[in-house]
Amino acid sequence: MALELRNVTKRVGAIEHIKDTSLLLEPGHFNVLLGATGSGKTSLIKLMAGLDPMASGQVLMEGEDVSQLSTQKRNISLVHQFFINYPHMTVYDNIASPLKVAGMAKSEIEDRVAEAAKILQLEPMLQRRPHELSGGQQQRCALARAIAKESRAVFLDEPLANLDYKLREELRDQLPELFAGRGAVVVYATSEPEEALLLGGKTALMRDGHVTQFGPTAEIYRNPENLDAARVFSDPPINTATVIKEGTTARLGSRVSWQLSGDAAGLSDGPYSIAIRPYHVLPTASPKASVRLAGQVQVTELSGSESSAHFDLGLGKTSGSELHANWVSLSAGVHPYEIGEMHDFYMDPSACYFFAPDGSRAA
Numbered sequence: 362m363a364l365e366l367r368n369v370t371k372r373v374g375a376i377e378h379i380k381d382t383s384l385l386l387e388p389g390h391f392n393v394l395l396g397a398t399g400s401g402k403t404s405l406i407k408l409m410a411g412l413d414p415m416a417s418g419q420v421l422m423e424g425e426d427v428s429q430l431s432t433q434k435r436n437i438s439l440v441h442q443f444f445i446n447y448p449h450m451t452v453y454d455n456i457a458s459p460l461k462v463a464g465m466a467k468s469e470i471e472d473r474v475a476e477a478a479k480i481l482q483l484e485p486m487l488q489r490r491p492h493e494l495s496g497g498q499q500q501r502c503a504l505a506r507a508i509a510k511e512s513r514a515v516f517l518d519e520p521l522a523n524l525d526y527k528l529r530e531e532l533r534d535q536l537p538e539l540f541a542g543r544g545a546v547v548v549y550a551t552s553e554p555e556e557a558l559l560l561g562g563k564t565a566l567m568r569d570g571h572v573t574q575f576g577p578t579a580e581i582y583r584n585p586e587n588l589d590a591a592r593v594f595s596d597p598p599i600n601t602a603t604v605i606k607e608g609t610t611a612r613l614g615s616r617v618s619w620q621l622s623g624d625a626a627g628l629s630d631g632p633y634s635i636a637i638r639p640y641h642v643l644p645t646a647s648p649k650a651s652v653r654l655a656g657q658v659q660v661t662e663l664s665g666s667e668s669s670a671h672f673d674l675g676l677g678k679t680s681g682s683e684l685h686a687n688w689v690s691l692s693a694g695v696h697p698y699e700i701g702e703m704h705d706f707y708m709d710p711s712a713c714y715f716f717a718p719d720g721s722r723a724a
Contacts, residue, residue: 362423363387364409364514364546369418371404371570378404380571382418386546391537391560393578394550396567396593402550404570406516409548411435422513437514438507442522444499446491452478452502453487459510477505480539497528504532508539514546521556533559554596558582566593588720591636597669599636600688602676604715606630611710614676614684619652619710624724633723634716639669639691641712644698650707656688661698668696672704 364386371379379401386392394402407413409420411432420428427435438459446455456477460470478484481501491499500520507515517536521529537560540547551557557564557578564578566589574581574590585591591599605612609626612618613635621628643650656672669691676684690706698704715724 362513362544362546363421364548365419365421365424366409367419367421369405369408369420370416371408371413372416377416378570379408380569382572384565384572384575386548386563388544388546390547390562391540392546392548392562393557393560393564394548394567395552395554395557395564397552400552400567400593401570402552402567403518405567406439406518406548406550409514410437410439410516412439435514436510436512437516438510438512439516439518440500440503440507440520442519444491444496444503444523446499446502446506448491451488451490452483452494455491455502456483456505456509459506473509473511474505477509480508481505497524497532500524500528500532504539508543511543512545514548515540517547517549519550519552536560537562554582554594557594564594566590568593584722585636585714586722588634588636588716591714591716595638597639597689597691599638600642600686601634601636602674602686602688604633604635606633606715611635616675616677617652617654622711625713625715628715628724632718634718634720636714636716637708637712639689641709642688642690643692643707643709644668644670644690644696644704645692646707647709649709649711652708652710654688654706654708655703656706658698658700658702658704659687661700663695666693668692668694668698670696670698670704670706672706 366382366384369382396402408415411430419426453474456474457470460473478487481504483501483505486498521532549560561578563576564581565575566573568589574586582594585594602613606628607630609621610618611621654674656674658670658672660671662669669689671689674686674688676686717723
């Protein structure tokens with residue numbers, strides 16, 4: 362079983378919500394759609410599920426063109442971030458509802474509901490109604506319905522977004538195991554890069570209705586093909602700035618420079634965009650983090666064992682105007698930042714990505 366998109370587009374009036382998109386999504390792993398709110402994740406899921414019409418292109422399941430088939434005839438399941446269950450039905454009947462609609466025998470329905478309820482730890486709650494469940498239990502009910510249906514494709518549209526932190530962690534750990542070995546194509550939409558990394562599999566990075574890169578999740582995190590991909594796959598936001606490459610020297614404004622090595626040293630002279638993740642910009646120097654930056658601290662955050670500082674990086678004057686970049690440092694431990702103070706930070710130049718003026722990866 363595979364789900365293939367061939368040159369799919371979606372328009373609303375004159376606005377193109379999904380730009381020309383081709384993807385091959387396979388079972389055996391999670392297929393993650395990663396992008397910020399408004400990037401097109403839900404729109405793409407609706408096209409795959411048959412909930413919205415396409416402007417052009419094809420959707421194929423197991424090689425069969427299902428573009429003109431209704432959602433019901435595609436044999437898919439969709440789990441939203443909102444706990445969509447039938448309020449007048451028991452948990453048992455909610456899980457069984459698509460099986461009853463399909464005309465399945467009562468004994469098989471009972472077997473499938475029992476299996477799904479066991480997997481999702483809902484057995485003691487089968488006679489309750491949704492309003493008697495916690496948020497996590499309601500989402501388990503929706504997931505159990507998708508498992509019991511044994512769909513060809515399962516679409517999970519930010520299914521954990523409305524759960525508290527502990528429940529999110531618990532369900533996120535369970536999800537790959539829940540769908541393992543079922544032969545379904547599983548598509549999971551999220552706006553959180555960390556969630557994509559934890560789920561593994563393959564990831565399609567989305568920005569402005571366009572897939573900027575698709576491939577094994579860990580690989581595209583390490584090697585973004587373009588600046589858009591680097592920006593999508595970073596939380597906190599990846600730091601970017603324009604540098605000028607001259608010989609083997611990179612100049613960041615008029616105050617910061619360093620010697621290049623490896624592929625970056627072989628680039629043609631000229632302007633490039635660099636991108637570096639916040640955890641490679643540290644408040645103390647080290648053998649790797651050796652390029653000194655100076656910035657005024659704007660915002661600080663403590664999250665358990667990590668400290669982050671958003672700072673205004675002054676880059677010097679050009680044509681009489683002071684250049685600035687808003688950067689972020691993320692480091693282990695607790696650091697005594699003060700809002701408004703000037704603070705030194707140290708960048709690891711070997712962790713910089715270089716992008717050409719058109720946004721393509723240069724080094």
